[in-house]
Amino acid sequence: MINGAHVIVYSRDAEADRTFIRDVLGFAHVDAGDGWLIFKLPPAEVAVHPTDGQTQHELYLMCDDIETTLVTLSAKGVEVSPVTNAGWGSLASIKLPSGSHLSLYQPRHPVAYNLDH
Template structure:
């Protein structure tokens, strides 16, 4: 039986992005060896959206996206997309230290992670 999910973020600077998850977000982690950190994530859910081609997106969920943006900005994070309202909630996108991006959103729909 499937008992979890493992998310991989590919990065041009994995050390910096690992430091972000460890130091800025404060996520608990294990060291799989040689500084290869694997982080415990908050509860999760998966949605399947229509698309013209295969793609994946990682969004971290929060209760108040604007307050979270303000807090992360105060910790030096850069947002490349401001908070915008979308049909299913409010969303912003931050720039990871390694150059990638990460979505942050406040759902305005029933959430599955509480099931």
């Protein structure tokens, strides 16, 4: 029945952020027309967290070695934040050309993205 997920990142400079995701992060993509790129994501998982505040959705890119990932991205000119210990994983962010930040983390919890079913 459900065969995938489509994530939308809203941007104040969508063209620059699309170019960044294509050229710097190296994500494969299709052109849906007129340069509107849709990217293939790495394997994914979804979690539902409780909140007493406003509901929201967040996007985190996961990595096996956050320190190496940040060094590699920094060498490409990407502005990276320091790594912090979030308990459930090591957390950092990278700055997109639009000025917004994209979170990265190295999980310390079991992951679901490699399950067979």
